[in-house]
Amino acid sequence: MVKTDEDYALFLDFDGTLVDIVERPDAVAVDPALPEVLTRLQERLGGALAIISGRPVAFLDAHFVPHQFDMAGLHGLEHRIAGRLSMCDPDEHPALREMIARLKVIVADKEGVLIEDKGCSVAIHWRQAPHEKDFALATAHAAIEALGNDYRVQHGKAVAEILPSAAGKGKVIERFLHEAPYKGRRPIFIGDDLTDENGFKTVNAHGGLSVRIGAGETIAKVRLGTPADLRHRLSTWASEGSLPFDEDDC
CATH class of the missing domain: 3.30.70.1020 (Trehalose-6-phosphate phosphatase related protein; domain 2)
Structure with a gap:
């Protein structure tokens, strides 16, 4: 069991990971309990929690009001790190x-x-x-x-x-890992799609833990079944203080 303390940095994809895939991209819904769960995890990790998505930052923010998290939008073209926001024009x-x-x-x-x-x-x-x-x-x-x-x-x-061409989840995770509060921590990245594989590559190169949601060929070290499974595990982590999966879940 991986211990939860400020040695870790948590990066989370959005669609298909934190929330279920839907027929239309504008129909996505966030579980009502999720923002509070992420806020508690953010506190446990000393702020080192970020959402890494292909969605725009403004779209993501609107789905977590009034909570606010560090995040990368548009595969890293936009990002907010420790409250500092950089947008794409x-x-x-x-x-x-x-x-x-x-x-x-x-x-x-x-x-x-x-x-x-x-x-x-x-x-x-x-x-x-x-x-x-x-x-x-x-x-x-x-x-x-x-x-x-x-x-x-x-x-x-x-x-x-x-x-x-400059955009990519692996590149923006690397950027986060060079800035406080992420610098010097072991990264964990959880995603579900081909768009997340270069993020897994970056995290693996840093000796981190990569987690793939659902089926499909992957370089991730751990595989989970569904976004609902992940949400349950994140809730357990937030409540009990220990990450409820490790490489043995492969």
């Missing part, structure tokens, strides 16, 4: 803004294919139209060819996201 990405407008036209007649405009990135979702997967992927890769090397495609569960 969509106006600095004019080519991407033009591409987003074009993508909305391209998918307009594809029922169930959704464009999620995140300001400095854009996601193409096909969860409601699985038969359109090939179309969505081809559209995303064609967009990248037009945008050039400054952007890349990030694949996920029924989604392809176009984002600046």
Whole structure:
């Protein structure tokens, strides 16, 4: 059993990890008990708790009001560390803004294919139209060819996201680990998707604990079943003071 003290830094993905995956990205719901659980864990860890997500910081904040946590949004393009906020300016990405407008036209007649405009990135979702997967992927890769090397495609569960090449969960976790209160701690990162694998790689390189929620090939050291399972374990940790999983859960 891993002891819970201020030797650890906890990083948590949002969709599919803290909350259940839903058909539409705007329909996500946070369990009413979760914000208080995370607040208690934040206190136990001396503030070293952060949410690492592809969502914008403003979106995440709105789902945890009145609680506030350190976080990285848009795969690290935005972040708040120890209360210091750095945001991404969509106006600095004019080519991407033009591409987003074009993508909305391209998918307009594809029922169930959704464009999620995140300001400095854009996601193409096909969860409601699985038969359109090939179309969505081809559209995303064609967009990248037009945008050039400054952007890349990030694949996920029924989604392809176009984002600046500099973005990545592994990179932003590395940044957190160089700043207080995260510096010098053993990192724990919990995620559920391909978008989290480079975060797992960073955490593993630091001798940390990587945890994958659900099925799928992974480099994570630990696997859990569902977001509900994780929420229960986080609640136990917050109440009892010991992390309720370790490498033996693999």
